[in-house]
Amino acid sequence: xxxxxxxxxxxxxxxxxxxxxxxxxxxxxxxxxxxxxxxxxxxxxxxxxxxxxxxxxxxxxxxxxxxxxxxxxxxxxxxxxxxxxxxxxxxxxxxxxxxxxxxxxxxxxxxxxxxxxxxxxxxxxxxxxxxxxxxxxxxxxxxxxxxxxxxxxxxxxxxxxxxxxxx
Amino acid sequence: xxxxxxxxxxxxxxxxxxxxxxxxxxxxxxxxxxxxxxxxxxxxxxxxxxxxxxxxxxxxxxxxxxxxxxxxxxxxxxxxxxxxxxxxxxxxxxxxxxxxxxxxxxxxxxxxxxxxxxxxxxxxxxxxxxxxxxxxxxxxxxxxxxxxxxxxxxxxxxxxxxxxxxxxxxxxxxxxxxxxxxxxxxxxxxxxxxxxxxxxxxxxxxxxxxxxxxxxxxxxxxxxxxxxxxxxxxxxxxxxxxxxxxxxxxxxxxxxxxxxxxxxxxxxxxxxxxxxxxxxxxxxxxxxxxxxxxxxxxxxxxxxxxxxxxxxxxxxxxxxxxxx
Numbered sequence: 408x409x410x411x412x413x414x415x416x417x418x419x420x421x422x423x424x425x426x427x428x429x430x431x432x433x434x435x436x437x438x439x440x441x442x443x444x445x446x447x448x449x450x451x452x453x454x455x456x457x458x459x460x461x462x463x464x465x466x467x468x469x470x471x472x473x474x475x476x477x478x479x480x481x482x483x484x485x486x487x488x489x490x491x492x493x494x495x496x497x498x499x500x501x502x503x504x505x506x507x508x509x510x511x512x513x514x515x516x517x518x519x520x521x522x523x524x525x526x527x528x529x530x531x532x533x534x535x536x537x538x539x540x541x542x543x544x545x546x547x548x549x550x551x552x553x554x555x556x557x558x559x560x561x562x563x564x565x566x567x568x569x570x571x572x573x574x
Numbered sequence: 575x576x577x578x579x580x581x582x583x584x585x586x587x588x589x590x591x592x593x594x595x596x597x598x599x600x601x602x603x604x605x606x607x608x609x610x611x612x613x614x615x616x617x618x619x620x621x622x623x624x625x626x627x628x629x630x631x632x633x634x635x636x637x638x639x640x641x642x643x644x645x646x647x648x649x650x651x652x653x654x655x656x657x658x659x660x661x662x663x664x665x666x667x668x669x670x671x672x673x674x675x676x677x678x679x680x681x682x683x684x685x686x687x688x689x690x691x692x693x694x695x696x697x698x699x700x701x702x703x704x705x706x707x708x709x710x711x712x713x714x715x716x717x718x719x720x721x722x723x724x725x726x727x728x729x730x731x732x733x734x735x736x737x738x739x740x741x742x743x744x745x746x747x748x749x750x751x752x753x754x755x756x757x758x759x760x761x762x763x764x765x766x767x768x769x770x771x772x773x774x775x776x777x778x779x780x781x782x783x784x785x786x787x788x789x790x791x792x793x794x795x796x797x798x799x800x801x802x803x804x805x806x807x808x809x810x811x812x813x814x815x816x817x818x819x820x821x822x823x824x825x826x827x828x829x830x831x832x833x834x835x836x837x838x839x840x841x842x843x844x845x846x847x848x849x850x851x852x853x854x855x856x857x858x859x860x861x862x863x864x865x866x867x868x869x870x871x872x873x874x875x876x877x878x879x880x881x882x883x884x885x886x887x888x889x890x891x892x893x894x895x896x897x898x
């Protein structure tokens with residue numbers, strides 16, 4: 408099968424049972440994407456597939472023929488951080504760091520959903536959702552942080568959203 | 575996970591002829607396959623089929639089975655005319671899961687009963703005839719209506735509860751090429767002595783669409799979900815309500831409930847207690863009495879009986895009171 412991973416065309420011949428998560432980690436050594444619960448409950452495996460955030464643990468690799476996958480390694484590098492990565496550093500949005508790649512990929516996908524005007528469970532007006540800390544918490548509820556760095560994660564995401572609004 | 579054969583279908587007709595379990599979003603099926611609760615011999619990948627649009631039809635909407643939960647919740651026509659459906663979708667799962675989970679798949683989501691998930695436990699739904707460990711076990715999340723001595727599991731969904739209140743119809747394609755239109759009220763089965771058979775779908779029958787009729791004019795809509803945490807949790811009790819009041823009298827009432835039964839629960843007696851009456855406490859109490867007359871708790875879930883009463887009554891107050 409063929410797909411695009413972090414901008415490069417790649418080929419793989421995975422076991423039919425392999426999750427996208429396992430193929431990213433085992434075949435392409437993209438170990439930034441983490442295996443936490445492996446059941447879609449923790450969000451540590453979040454990647455962007457065709458621009459949408461998904462749980463890489465709950466999808467078969469073979470179902471992603473021709474898809475465009477972006478992992479934490481594709482968002483930025485140590486020399487050139489993605490704005491969301493830089494904001495997590497600036498706001499100390501982690502302690503152990505295990506959930507961080509998933510948090511960052513999820514936050515990037517989430518802000519794109521906000522930009523499209525998608526409402527959330529806490530939006531008073533479904534057709535014109537506001538953006539505040541309550542919205543960030545609700546929209547990020549699929550990403551758990553055992554260290555409970557949530558206040559700083561919210562700060563980082565709010566900061567990046569504000570930057571995008573100015574741009 | 576046990577191995578399986580895999581085929582990607584390029585048309586609905588090819589999918590139903592392929593003979594296997596359909597997989598689309600996969601968020602529920604793969605979870606269960608990892609635990610070997612589900613062990614399909616063949617998966618037919620329907621995720622690329624052209625069933626991912628929402629069309630206007632007969633004054634209502636025809637929703638493709640592959641429309642993701644995220645897209646359906648954000649569709650301007652759903653927000654404008656079926657806000658109870660948007661609200662129910664947004665109350666379920668997480669952003670990542672809603673991006674993958676599909677309309678058809680969500681209808682077929684399987685129970686979250688702990689004993690169904692635990693392959694060492696007795697479960698008539700997972701292994702017919704093995705018994706039900708929920709009956710005498712920890713059954714806090716379990717059903718209080720429509721149960722049987724063989725199964726007290728609930729349907730975990732939110733979206734189907736809203737669709738039940740909106741009188742949705744499931745459109746299917748059978749392997750012989752026939753199409754069926756199944757009212758959602760006839761789609762799910764009660765557990766009885768065959769809790770492993772959850773819907774009236776036949777072997778190989780594919781959900782292609784869900785049809786929503788035009789919304790009742792002038793009706794207010796609400797979805798209220800009570801759960802153990804504020805986000806990303808299944809309902810203990812939920813209610814989808816569609817209510818119209820004219821000149822001080824309730825003229826239309828559709829109420830469906832999640833977390834209470836093996837299927838999204840709707841009881842004509844509840845609505846009969848409301849239509850034609852003034853939107854007042856006496857009518858609300860009568861509706862709750864009608865809902866719960868046959869309710870039965872199993873110990874840990876006894877709290878759901880008074881909780882369902884309170885959730886229904888506050889929902890009715892909000893649906894018929896002064897707009898906020």
